[in-house]
Amino acid sequence: MATARQPAFPRTIFHVDMDAFFVSVEELYDPSLQGKAVVVGGQRNERGVVSAASYEARKFGVHSAMPLRTAAKNCPHAIFVDGHPERYRECSEKVYKVLQEFSPQVEMASIDEAYLDMTGTARLHGPPLKAAHKLHQRMKEETLLNCSIGIGSSRLIAKVSSAQAKPNGVLWIVPGKEATFLAPLNVREIPGVGKVMEKHLHDLGIMKVGDLARLEESELEQRFGKWGLALAGKARGEDAGGWFDTQVGAHEEAKSISHEHTFNEDTADINQLESTLMRLSEMVARRLREANLYTRTLQLKLRYKDFTTITRARTLPVPTQLDGEIFEQIRTLFRKHWKRGSQVRLLGVQASHFENPAGQLNLLETAQQQKWKDALTVADRLRDRFGESSVTLASGMRGQFRERTHENPAGLPGKGKSRREP
DNA sequence: TCTGGGGTCCTAGGACCC
């Protein structure tokens, strides 16, 4: 079992969750969107899903992860907006700066939410509710964005209560009242319980967290294994093992880096498929070099027209961060496993199993490899300035068709809508 | 309705070693 990290005294954890983050950021750039039904993630007839929907759009059943085309049907008058990751990153950094004023233990759990360990900050910021309102106000002043704050004795309670506080609210679950707070909520509200687990629980007649809490721990373990045990703890509001049970703000190293691409139209054109794999390999390699990581395991992801998806991996004896080596492995996997002629919907490249080659492996690096590495670092710089498509490795792929995407990696003017016109 | 892209964690089986 994971090390129990629950200290003897109650912790005070804040979960800060930005309200309709992507939509709110877009409204800062275009105030005319305010108060309207807005969908961020792409255009109404594109392949893709909703990244975020305004509260006005949600009234029509639009929610994140819904296909854009479905959203367009449910809410025809919605305004569809492409996402702008750079804008969100920039705002996210502002959010982080505000949070740091309140606690040294801050952890961004994603681009728009964070945990703070506020234990022992009463002298500085006052009791939890007062501190939270102060934080809420500072956040609005500094970022012009609304957030919701959940406060509890565990990450789990903080997270669940911030969801209940939405929109634009603060909710404190007083220590000792955890089970009472959770009992009437649907099991789906527990982080980690998704569609499938919810169905399993419903089949057992378990609808509410309270139903779950009444069950024997041993029965849950028997039914759902390790997960069942954690679930029993969660029903009581404990962080019970896994990621939740880690110290707030502890730095975690990345475990994988991946890029994938869904084609606007399915394709069986081997040139298009392989040039896409090369582009994805380059993107992965580039990020490895930026993070100074070397990968040993490379994985190809292949999704066919009918949505059946396979992954095929290979582990190298020696770690690498070179475009050419990565692409070679990926291409070999692809040629071996792609059913020739079958229409492909998506391709993906993933690197994992990182090793930092300390000394020893650096010595093994041949002069030839070092030369490549230097050249590729220069290529990275160029891509920073001129966009992902400006530099391509000289190889058999040179000059071949590359699919036009609607991405604008370098944020260049004139590369968006206007260029799409023939 | 026709399903993105970036991640994490878990399970389960087989290979291989001692």
Added chain:
DNA sequence: TCTGGGGTCCTAGGACCC
């Protein structure tokens, strides 16, 4: 040799999160 068990590495798939 007709049968073991633990440990580690590797691979594939799937649930889940934002």
